[in-house]
Amino acid sequence: MGFETETKDGIAVVTVTAGRLDASIAPDLKQTVAEIINNGTSRIMLDLESVQFMDSSGLGAVISSFKLTGQKGEFVICNMNEAVKEIFTLTHMDRLFEIYPSADEGFQKMCA
Amino acid sequence: MDSGKINLSIDSDIRQVQHVGEAVRCLASHLELADAKPSSVELAVVEAVNDSIEHAYQSEAGNSVDVAFEYSTDCLNIKISDYGVPMPKSIAGQLSTKITMPDDKTDLDGLPESGWGMQLLKSVCDEVSYNRDKSCNTLSLSFKLAPATA
Numbered sequence: 001m002g003f004e005t006e007t008k009d010g011i012a013v014v015t016v017t018a019g020r021l022d023a024s025i026a027p028d029l030k031q032t033v034a035e036i037i038n039n040g041t042s043r044i045m046l047d048l049e050s051v052q053f054m055d056s057s058g059l060g061a062v063i064s065s066f067k068l069t070g071q072k073g074e075f076v077i078c079n080m081n082e083a084v085k086e087i088f089t090l091t092h093m094d095r096l097f098e099i100y101p102s103a104d105e106g107f108q109k110m111c112a
Numbered sequence: 113m114d115s116g117k118i119n120l121s122i123d124s125d126i127r128q129v130q131h132v133g134e135a136v137r138c139l140a141s142h143l144e145l146a147d148a149k150p151s152s153v154e155l156a157v158v159e160a161v162n163d164s165i166e167h168a169y170q171s172e173a174g175n176s177v178d179v180a181f182e183y184s185t186d187c188l189n190i191k192i193s194d195y196g197v198p199m200p201k202s203i204a205g206q207l208s209t210k211i212t213m214p215d216d217k218t219d220l221d222g223l224p225e226s227g228w229g230m231q232l233l234k235s236v237c238d239e240v241s242y243n244r245d246k247s248c249n250t251l252s253l254s255f256k257l258a259p260a261t262a
Contacts, residue, residue, distance in 0.1 A: 023126045023162050053133070053151070055158050056228035064225045071221075083151040090235045091228060092213040096220050 001025075003032045011110050012036045013103065014065075015047040021058030021084075029058075033065040042073030045106050049079035054087050066097070078106035117182040124165045124175040124194070132179055133158040136190070139181055143188055146256035152236035153188070153255060159229040160192040160251045167203065168196025168249055188255040198244050199251075206230040207240050 002018030002025045014032060018025055033044060046062065048054075066075040078100040080088065088094040100106035120135055122128040137154035145153070161177050169175045180191040211234050214223065234240055239254035 020130055022130065022158065023166075024130070053130075053154065053158075055155060055162065056226075056232050057162065059228055060225040063220070063223050066220055067223075067225070083149075083155075086149075086152065087155070087232065090213070090232060092215070092218075095216050096214065096218060096223075 001028050001032070003029065005032065005036060007036075007041060008107075009111060010041065011043045011045055011107065012041045013045045013047055013107075015049070016051050019050055019052045021048070021051045021054045021061070023055060023057035026057040026061035029061040030064045030068075033068050037068050037070075037073070042069045043110060044069055044073070044075050045103065045110060046075070046077045047079050047103050047106075048077060048081075048084055049103070051084055052081060054084045056087075059087055059091065059093065062097075063093075074110060076100060076106045076110060078103050115182075115184045117180065120179040120181065122161070122177050122179075123173055124169040124171075124177055124196075125173040126162070126165055126171070129158055129161050129165070132161055132177075136179065136181060140188065140255075143183055144258040144260075145188065146258045147238070148236055148255045153190070156233045156236050156253050157190060157192065159233040160190075160253065163199070163203070163229060163251070164192060164194035164196065164249070167199060168194040170196070183257070185260065186257050188257060190253045190255075191250050192253070193248055193250045195247050196249065199242055199249055203230055204242050207234065207242055211235060 004015045069075045076098040133154045136157045137150045140150040140153040164177045178193045237253045241252045
C-alpha cells in the first residue's frame with residue numbers, strides 16, 4: 001500500500017515506503033493514520049525518507065493526518081528530502097509543523 | 113538546444129500522472145532554468161494534470177490529457193489540455209489573484225486539506241494562464257530560462 005507502521009513506546013511511526021506521496025496514494029495515508037488512531041494511539045511520527053516527490057494531495061493528506069491526532073495527540077514529521085521540503089516551504093507549512101531531520105531526532109524529541 | 117517541442121498524452125487516470133511528471137522533470141533537467149528547479153516544473157505539471165482529471169473529467173478514466181512541452185532560447189512553455197468541463201471560476205480566479213499562504217500564527221486545525229494545488233502551481237511558475245476554446249481547456253505554464261553564456 002506504500003506505508004509501513006510500527007509502534008514503539010506508545011509512538012506510531014508511519015513510514016511512507018512509496019517514492020511518491022501524490023493523489024494516487026494520499027487517501028491511503030489518511031486511512032492508515034485513521035486506523036492507528038482508532039486503535040488508540042494518537043502520537044504519530046511520519047517518516048518521509050523514501051519520498052522523492054509530493055504534490056498538493058500529499059500535503060492535504062499530511063494536514064488531515066495531523067488533524068486526526070486531535071488536541072491531545074502529537075504529530076511530527078521527519079526525513080524530508082529537498083523536493084518535499086520545498087512544498088512545505090512554499091506553503092509555509094515548515095513554520096507550522098514540527099519537523100526533524102532524522103527519525104532518531106524526532107523520536108528522541110517525542111520521548112523527552 | 114535552441115528550441116524544440118515534445119508532446120505527451122496520458123489517460124485521465126490518476127495513477128498515470130506520475131509518468132508524465134517524471135518525463136517532464138527529465139526533460140526540464142536538460143534545460144538551464146532561470147529560477148525554477150526541474151522538480152518544481154514536475155510539481156506544476158502534476159498539479160495541472162491532477163486538476164484536469166479531478167475537475168474537468170470528474171476523476172473518470174478513459175479521457176485524454178495532453179501535455180505540450182515547448183522551449184525556445186529564453187522560455188519553457190508547457191500547455192496542459194483536456195476536453196472536459198471548464199475550470200470552475202473559483203479555481204480559475206485563483207490564477208489572477210495574489211498568493212496568500214498561512215502565517216506563523218495560523219492554527220493548524222483550521223488549515224484546509226485541499227485547494228493547495230493552484231497556489232503551489234502559481235508559486236513555482238513565472239506565468240500561468242487559462243483558456244477555454246470551444247471544448248478544450250488549456251492551462252499554460254511558463255518558466256524563464258537562464259540567459260545563454262557566450
